[in-house]
Amino acid sequence: MSDRFAGTVGVPLAALLACVGCDLANVEVVVPVPDVMVVEATAVLTVDPTHPAPGHAHILAIATRYPDRGHPHPVHGASIRVTGESGQSMQLSEEMDPVPNCVDRDFFGACYRGGSPLSPFDPGEMLSLEVVLPDGGVLYGTSRMPGTFSASDLALEDGRCRLSPDTNYRFKWAPVEGAAAYLAELGVGGVGEMEVDDRVSWTTVLIGNDLSEVAFPRGLLAVLEVTDPDLAGELRTGLPEGAVADIALGAVDLNWTNWIREGRINLSGDVRVPSVFGDGTGWFGTAVRWRLSVESREANGDNDLPLCGPPLAD
Secondary structure: OOHHHHHEOOOOOEOEOEOOOOEHHHOOOOOOOOOEEEEEEEEEEEOOOOOOOOOEEEEEEEEEEEOOOOOOEEOOOOEEEEEEOOOOEEEOEEEOOHHHHOOOOOOOOEEEEEEEOOOOOOOOOEEEEEEEOOOOOEEEEEEEOOOOOOEEOOOOEOOEEEEOOOOOEEEEEOOOOOOOEEEEEEEEEOOOOOOOOOEEEEEEEEOOOOOOEEEEOHHHHOOOOOOOHHHHHHHHOOOOOOOEEEEEEEEEOHHHHHHHOOOOOOOOOOOOOOOEEEOOEEEEEEEEEEEEEEEEOOOOOOOOOOEOOOEOOO
């Protein structure tokens, strides 16, 4: 699935996640004062769900100025850096062609990205964001990454596993320290009239920091906005024979949750929506996620992909 999950704030693809409005380009910012600078940034750590270890880090930031008159416009030439409490840091580079490398549609902001196949940051680590604007202005924010995010009773081979056709499965994980909510992305192919390579994708927010399991696909369908009743009905009992699915599940911090919470998440306590301060506003959220690919079919031999795990009892 796309690393644009890193730019999602509710429902993409993208990433979000993410993925999974939606991505940064879809956020409608209410500007309380004239001529405001807005920075929206996410840091996503992708880990192996069965062997928690430092994984792939991807950081995305969108910089937009909202003038008191005229249209919002991108802020080019900013210096954006994320630093962990270990002292390790990642400098972001401006993406000259943000569509589709950052987002999948036109938008107003300038896009900055950074990534590493071996993350300099760990789950649970405090990260600091610093943005230095071309005019000398400075914005800053902090976020503590959610803790270790590992699956239970999940068998994978190179990130893939197999499900028996028309069968639901329960993804389970240990409680994740610092997680305020979860983002789930689902891309499905080979269902109904779709070919295997033709994917339909959805993203959703799973409510609750104490959440530790979700049924697939039935549980996700309960919160996904699947508008095709025939497709929803076919998926409710499980993936049909020959179907495939890409799944990403991410634990997100409170900053991320607060920014996307309106109409989606109801948390007790005070709402602290902005998490970027200084010479502007915005948000800086972090997530730890894992992803896998699923094939719906019976085994083709002893060396075939493992079953993802035990089926869900109805």
